[in-house]
Amino acid sequence: MDLLADVSNPQNFEPQSQISHLALDIGGSLIKLVYFWRNNDRGRDDDEQRSHNESVGVSDSDTGQPVLEGRLHFAKFETSKINDFLEFIHCKKLCLGGFRDCTAPSSDKIFIKATGGGAYKFADLFKEKLGITLDKEDEMDCLVTGANFLLKVDGDGKFERVSGTNLGGGTFWGLGRLLTKDENFDGLLELSHQGNNRVVDMLVGDIYGGTGYGKIGLSATTIASSFGKVISDDKELEDYKPEDISRSLLRMISNNIGQISYLNALRFGLKRIFFAGFFIQGHAYTMDTISVAVHFWSKGEAKAMFLRHEGFLGALGAFMSYENQSLDGLMVHKILQRFPISASSAGNKISCSLNSDPNGNESIECTVRGT
Amino acid sequence: MDLLADVSNPQNFEPQSQISHLALDIGGSLIKLVYFWRNNDRGRDDDEQRSHNESVGVSDSDTGQPVLEGRLHFAKFETSKINDFLEFIHCKKLCLGGFRDCTAPSSDKIFIKATGGGAYKFADLFKEKLGITLDKEDEMDCLVTGANFLLKVDGDGKFERVSGTNLGGGTFWGLGRLLTKDENFDGLLELSHQGNNRVVDMLVGDIYGGTGYGKIGLSATTIASSFGKVISDDKELEDYKPEDISRSLLRMISNNIGQISYLNALRFGLKRIFFAGFFIQGHAYTMDTISVAVHFWSKGEAKAMFLRHEGFLGALGAFMSYENQSLDGLMVHKILQRFPISASSAGNKISCSLNSDPNGNESIECTVRGT
Secondary structure, X not given: OOOOHHHHOOOOOOOHHHEEEEEEEEOOOEEEEEEEEEOOOOOOOHHHXXXXXXXXXXXXXXXXXXXXXXXXXXEEEEHHHHHHHHHHHHHOOHHHHOEEOOOOOOOOOEEEEEEOOHHHHOHHHHHHHHOEEEEEOOHHHHHHHHXXXXXXXXXXXXXXXXXXXXXXXXXXXXXXXXXXXXXXXXXXXXXXXXXXXXHOOEEHHHHHOOOOXXXXXXXXXXXEEOOHHHHHOOOOHHHOOHHHHHHHHHHHHHHHHHHHXXXXXXXXXXXXXXXXXXXXXXXXXXXHHHHHHHHHHOOOOOEEEXXXXXXXXXXXXHHHHHHHOEEOOXXXXXXXXXXXXXXXXXXXXXXXXXXXXXXXXXXXXXXXXEO | OOOOHHHHOOOOOOOHHHEEEEEEEEOOOEEEEEEEEEOOOOOOOHHHHHHHHHHOOOEOOOOOOEEEEEEEEEEEEEHHHHHHHHXXXXXXXXXXXXXXXXXXXXXXXXXXXXXXXXXXXXXXXXXXXXXXXXXXXXXXXXXXXXXXXXXXXXXXXOOOOOOOOOOOHHHHHXXXXXXXXXXXXXXXXXXXXXXXXHHOOEEHHXXXXXXXXXXHOEOOOOEEEOOHHHHHOOOOHHHOOHHHHHHHHHHHHHHHHHHHHHHHHHHOOOOEEEEOOOOOOOOHHHHHHHHHHHHHHOXXXXXXXXXXXXXXXXXXXXXXXXXXXXXXXXXXXXXXXXXXXXXXXXXXXXXOOOOEOXXXXXXXXXXXXXX
């Protein structure tokens, strides 16, 4: 699978001068990219382009502030292929999406906003191979800034990390790869669509014999033990359908995330829980399972909420941090979505269409205002 | 592995008349048995046995109450081999450890106290094959009664089930079996001793490059994603050592249990959390991981506590429910441990020797007092 389809495809990827505000979130599994693509017709010559730029609004009619209109683009890349990624940035001159610090002694240094652990781990590599300095932003700060941006909230920047889990998308992917031989995250999700977790999961009904354990609210179909049925089957790994295993894994991880999230929400009296991160990526069954888990454990008191572009919160936050940088001669002080993206509660049935192209890439219209 | 070594070995298993109070906890994976074995020298003839019975105390010298002294024995069997188990009960006349309801119209009916889902699921099977009626006791009631007995607490019988998880021993066993081809729970635990989870787990240091993410208290060795390192390895399942996989699984499940338990304890302001169930079975590394998880998430505020015979709480509770039954002509009203078994807090380093024989079977001395 091509993880960066719309940028890596030469037909989709044209004048670098239209790209700005490149921001990276380099996690353990994936590199998430966000960049701004100024509105412009492709293939125009420089004069036409300049005149078009003016027509799409170099200044706001009300405030007189300079304005850039365009789209925010989201893309992802596997972190394990970091060298390919560096090569790609080099070939495509993506570093033009960074900025030069004009106040620094050597003003030809290019800075790119970056967050996530990889911003630290790979800092030397970026410098050595591309001469790029990663301007590091704190991961949690970026996550909150990104969420606030998507929610159109002017947060006060105060937040607290209250918990976490080591059972997330990486676990789903890692275990899924070992158990099904499918190497791709998206492939595993695809498999899970066609699977039946009851083949491997031990349900309350398997233990109690169809009646469930109603006294404590456990129906016969409640999962008592993920993968618990495997114990007593006289089968090898090869005898199970990858679809069933993937489905069970997805439910195991989603259930657990829902439960841990709810237990944490309870500590702070919160009724709405927003879920983000690449594990979800708009996948209806994942959102459904998380929603059901939150509903189950909270006895209907709490609700799971989902954001679009949920895998890009960190990269978006790094993107927002360009607001304090001089870019294209503008001090960017406001990046606005042109169309609000509302959070949606999935409930038990989800019908959700993401604002994404057929390659799985996503974009939103937005405006950059200068001072 | 022989799961019921000390009973199934004919050398260990002699006159059935010494057995009473057989109680079962039939779970999804394991059948747990508890029974009382009256003190007696083996191989005596009936007269000698009777006289010995009298000498070990038919009445208490202070109260004049009838007293039986002996040992409680604990054993386990795989639930999937239920038919072997029934055959075994039949051959060994273990049903003599049940009771006859003298007040019932047909006084030859044998009752055995049983709890767990299998007490419902397999009730007809016990009746049909052995003519035994399972006298069902509620699973949660038994768990609490068993815990109170081991803690020497006279509980008021009030309790609330506040949470649960579908990631427990069954998941460890099921996933472990699929990933390592080791079919036995104990074999998987054994493997985990020699493993290194860092081979498959993605640590914070793998993402941040050795420095960790100290700002939010995550050291470089904290597990960021269980099995997350597998994603970027160019390896097949066969290329990993079963030891490393088993170790990672054990930490994944134990960590999660510790975290969910702590989050629940927090709701009720509890500082001590008692862990039970067959997943633990006195395994030092499991207890250590759970303890570390509780310590980590509670920032040292809460403590993990462990009971001996922790896998038998349900069976013990079913055993205790014989207190209301006439047995051997006695109305048993008190079953006392002769040696208190204190709960132990594992802390970060555990050196713990269980009261078990080399076959992994366990027993405790106890006294049954009649009215």
